[in-house]
Amino acid sequence: MxxxxxxxxxxxxxxxxxxxxxxxxxxxxxxxxxxxxxxxxxxxxxxxxxxxxxxxxxxxxxxxxxxxxxxxxxxxxxxxxxxxxxxxxxxxxxxxxxxxxxxxxxxxxxxxxxxxxxxxxxxxxxxxxxxxxxxxxxxxxxxxxxxxxxxxxxxxxxxxxxxxxxxxxxxxxxxxxxxxxxxxxxxxxxxxxxxxxxxxxxxxxxxxxxxxxxxxxxxxxxxxxxxxxxxxxxxxxxxxxxxxxxxIESRPFIVKRLKFDNATIKDVRSACDNAIRECVESSKKKPIVKLYLEGTFELGGAGELGLRALIAKHANDAILEMDTSALKEPEMERSIEGIRENSIDSVGIKDIGMQLLRNRLKELGFRENINVGELFEILSDQKTSKKDKIIENALKFLEDGQ
Ligand SMILES: [Mn+2]
Structure with a gap:
């Protein structure tokens, strides 16, 4: 078959x-x-x-x-x-x-x-x-x-x-x-x-x-x-x-890494702009483009990088994601922070949450064999009433530990 x-x-x-x-x-x-x-x-x-x-x-x-x-x-x-x-x-x-x-x-x-x-x-x-x-x-x-x-x-x-x-x-x-x-x-x-x-x-x-x-x-x-x-x-x-x-026909997703060495803001902007344009031209359907910016650049007199403006400019032809964590410039790191936060997926958040919970229980010395998944569901859904003894102990443990 x-x-x-x-x-x-x-x-x-x-x-x-x-x-x-x-x-x-x-x-x-x-x-x-x-x-x-x-x-x-x-x-x-x-x-x-x-x-x-x-x-x-x-x-x-x-x-x-x-x-x-x-x-x-x-x-x-x-x-x-x-x-x-x-x-x-x-x-x-x-x-x-x-x-x-x-x-x-x-x-x-x-x-x-x-x-x-x-x-x-x-x-x-x-x-x-x-x-x-x-x-x-x-x-x-x-x-x-x-x-x-x-x-x-x-x-x-x-x-x-x-x-x-x-x-x-x-x-x-x-x-x-x-x-x-x-x-x-x-x-x-x-x-x-x-x-x-x-x-x-x-x-x-x-x-x-x-x-x-x-x-x-x-x-x-x-x-x-x-x-x-x-x-x-x-x-x-x-x-x-x-x-x-x-x-199947699926929306294109393209990742590009752009490297800079003491580039000016203008250089960074135009490199991003060109990279985005290339991705758009090679895609049948509005693509999702993720740019990793790496290396160093100088602020000079032109103010901040203005990546939000770049995202807005291409809003109609691409869905943009920028990762600037490997680009050395503190001011821009700040301005871009909000954009990066959006990229954390809910799958990731749940996994991270469970991992934190597991680590916290371990740190506090909780010894019983706990179902962290179920505990997580209970903590993230107040309406759940089912609590077995171990889960209840774990909840108490977490509360007392803080
Ligand atoms: Mn899945």
């Missing part, structure tokens, strides 16, 4: 017009023309409580998919997930959809509406004629819980089928900056293919002798240099054990 892997749609991400919606729609509709099964490894939505307009966008796309004639059918689901449709559109919840235990998340609503199959912590069998594909899904979990949860679930492949393990998690070998991330070694053995979401750029690796694939997000969110690659989805052929990457 042909399996499309489409990840991190982030429907409802607001920063770049309707890109998240338009690119999600294009990826899903293109995939429906060429694939027997669509796999969605998490972050279909950008937020755990999307606005009605955003839910409507998602319902619109998935209704369109659901009304198509699918040759492959979902036969059964084992586990706590939900399968109220036989259409082979199989999803798991991601970190952006995560809610406190026992609470509904927006992906669950799509499953309840019979538009996707929610395979979080479940196993789903899809068949087409004699061919069988089994997907074991693990929804996005907090980093400290995932290894333990995997041991508890003990996922096993099904004999006589092509077995896919789908997750939404940070992996230490890909992001080697946090020791709490799971390792490739923690993944269950015996599966034919591993697919993962969460990481927004493409990854191909080998795990347990089999392919481990991440298609990356269908929309730009983090403005990292690695995200300049074209967006799209993976189309995997289970018979040939090979895949291709299918590109």
């Amino acid at each position: 042909k399996v499309a892997i489409i990840s991190d749609l982030h429907i409802g991400y607001e920063r770049f017009y309707d890109d998240a919606y338009e690119q999600a729609r294009e990826a899903l509709l293109e995939a429906s023309k060429v694939a027997d099964i669509i796999l969605l490894p998490g972050d279909v939505f950008d937020k755990r409580a999307p606005k009605p307009e955003v839910i409507a966008q998602a319902l619109g796309i998935f209704r369109e998919l659901g009304s198509m004639q699918w040759k492959a059918k979902v036969e059964w689901l084992r586990g706590q997930g939900r399968a109220y449709t036989s259409a082979p559109i199989v999803a798991i919840s991601g970190t952006h959809e995560r809610t406190a235990a026992g609470k509904e998340n927006p992906l669950g609503l799509l499953a309840l509406a019979g538009l996707v199959v929610d395979a979080s912590e479940s196993q789903v069998l899809v068949s087409k004629g004699d061919e069988k594909v089994v997907v074991y899904g693990l929804g996005g979990l907090s980093e400290e819980r995932v290894v333990e949860k995997l041991k508890e679930l003990n996922p096993q492949p099904v004999e006589g089928a092509f077995n896919i393990f789908m997750l939404h998690q940070s992996i230490y070998e890909i992001l080697p900056f946090d020791e709490s991330f799971m390792h490739y070694d923690d993944l269950p053995k015996g599966f034919d293919l591993y697919v993962c979401g969460h990481i927004h750029s493409r990854v191909k690796a080998t795990v347990n002798g089999k392919l481990f694939l991440i298609p990356g997000s269908t929309v730009l969110t983090q403005l990292k240099e690695g995200e300049q690659e074209r967006k799209g989805f993976i189309l995997f052929d289970t018979e040939k054990y090979s895949y291709e990457f299918v590109e």
Whole structure:
């Protein structure tokens, strides 16, 4: 069978017009023309409580998919997930959809509406004629819980089928900056293919002798240099054990590094101006341009750099991001600070927040095995009432420690 892997749609991400919606729609509709099964490894939505307009966008796309004639059918689901449709559109919840235990998340609503199959912590069998594909899904979990949860679930492949393990998690070998991330070694053995979401750029690796694939997000969110690659989805052929990457029309993202050596303000401005113009001319659609300014410049008599004016000047033909942290001039550092703050993405903020919380608990000497993810959800959502004993102790600990 042909399996499309489409990840991190982030429907409802607001920063770049309707890109998240338009690119999600294009990826899903293109995939429906060429694939027997669509796999969605998490972050279909950008937020755990999307606005009605955003839910409507998602319902619109998935209704369109659901009304198509699918040759492959979902036969059964084992586990706590939900399968109220036989259409082979199989999803798991991601970190952006995560809610406190026992609470509904927006992906669950799509499953309840019979538009996707929610395979979080479940196993789903899809068949087409004699061919069988089994997907074991693990929804996005907090980093400290995932290894333990995997041991508890003990996922096993099904004999006589092509077995896919789908997750939404940070992996230490890909992001080697946090020791709490799971390792490739923690993944269950015996599966034919591993697919993962969460990481927004493409990854191909080998795990347990089999392919481990991440298609990356269908929309730009983090403005990292690695995200300049074209967006799209993976189309995997289970018979040939090979895949291709299918590109979609996505907004261009171009990163340029401009180096200066005692340049005048005029030089800096015109170099930026030229770089932006080049990017605009080479793009079909209004591009997102990120300029890194590096080196040294002199203030002279011309006042500050005026990068805000530059952004305003190009407002109609480019979305500009400037990073001046490597350009030596204190006054401009100040004037640009506000612009840089805008570039911190909500994914980043959540990760940073959890890391701070984890470090603070460690510093204070909190010894119990805490679910930092859940604690973070509670602290960032006052309405959550569920608190277990350890969480309550941790909250007390944090309060007393200050
Ligand atoms: Mn994501």
